Amino acid sequence: MLLIPKTYFIIIQGIILILFLVTGLKKEKGKYFLFSSEINFYFLILGAIIIGYLFNRDYQLFCIPVNWTKVVLLIFLIYFLGNKIFKKVIGEFTNQLILGVGLFVSLYIIGFGGMYYLIWTTIHSLPIVLIYFLSKYLNKKFNTQFFDFMNFFGVTLLLPYIIISWILWQVWNKRLKYKIALSVLPVTILIIGIFLTIRMSRIIESINNSENKLATIERMKDNKINYYLTELILGAHWKYHTTICLFDGWRPPFHDPVLGFAVPFLYSREHLFNYELNINERFDLYKKAFPENKTQFDCKCANNERLIPIE
Structure with a gap:
């Protein structure tokens, strides 16, 4: 996959440059986090979020987040960008509770990116660090905060x-109570993820060992949690992707973090998720068990080829 700068990257970089010209020529007292001012930080973050969304739409590294994931991400990003206002309303303790969601989400993204993301960030780390210190030097030399804009690529x-x-x-x-508050939701989400992974493992075992798989699946559907997990299991590799993909061409169109969380715990890198059950058989079972659900998807990643023939 060619990571050529897109037009939108250049446009957003230009907008940030203009914003920094408007707000950053006069040096403020002190600094904010890693940057010269709070407004610079939020401009860079907002630009990075927009770029991340557009980049994923084009290359679909994480494909299309399922609906509940979109809601969680949107709420957190709004809260994150408006944190200074929101925390005055809800107080510091609740603020740290909510920030815990962002902590877990960020760790999940890093974990899901895996070796690809690690290599990518490592390769670029030296120029990012050099540019960061160059921007600090220029800000100090010219008594401004304007040169923070140089960190846009690194922040993205x-x-x-x-x-x-x-x-x-x-x-x-x-x-300490605020530090504990920050850890509450990440730990809670982790426990829920482990619980769902264990339950998913049992469902996989029940289906794979059953002589009448469709009947077993129908029984699973009586429970709402089992219904949800069974749909993920049968949809893996053709509806839901399980690992990051840097190659052009077809890939499963949707991303559900529950499945993404479970994969490394249930299967090694040498095996596909639920490899014991042939993907074509899983697809046929899905159509029979969930006839109301779509199996044809119009998405950017499915324009050229398909992993399996879908009627």
């Missing part, structure tokens, strides 16, 4: 790391 590439660092910076010197 390292966005989950930046968010994690910012959240920890927020709570670093605060009392």
Whole structure:
């Protein structure tokens, strides 16, 4: 996959440059987090979020988030960008509770990106660091905060790391109860994820070992949690992707973090998710068990080829 700068990257970089010209020529006292001012930080973050959305839409590294994931991401990003206002309303304790969601989401993105993301960030880390210190030097030399704009690419590439660092910076010197509050939701989400993974494992075993798989699936559907997990299991690799993909061509169109979380716990890298059950058989079972659900998807990643023939 060619990572050629898109027109929107150049446009957004230009907008940020103009914004920094408007707001950044006069040096403010002190600094904010890693940057010269709070407004610079939020301009860079907002630009990085927009770029991340557009880039994923084009290359679909994470494909299309399922609806509940979109809602969670949207709510958190709005809260994150308006954090200064929101925390005055809800208080610091609740603020740290909510920021815990962002902590978990950012860690999940890094984990799901895996070795690809690690290599990508490592390759670019030296120029990003050099540009960062160059921007600090230029800001100091010319008594301005304008040159923070040079960090746009670095913030975009390292966005989950930046968010994690910012959240920890927020709570670093605060009392223990706030640090505990920050950890509550990540730990809770982790426990829920483990519970769902164990349940998913049992469902896979029940279906794969059944002589009448469709009947077993129908029984599973009586329970709402089992219904949800069974749909994910049968949809893996043709509806839901399970690993990041950097190659052009077809890939499963949807991303559900529940499945993404479960995969490394249930299967090694050498095996596809639920490899015991042939993908064509899973697809046929899906059509019979969930006849009301779509199996044809019009998405960017499915324009050229398909993994399996779909009627």
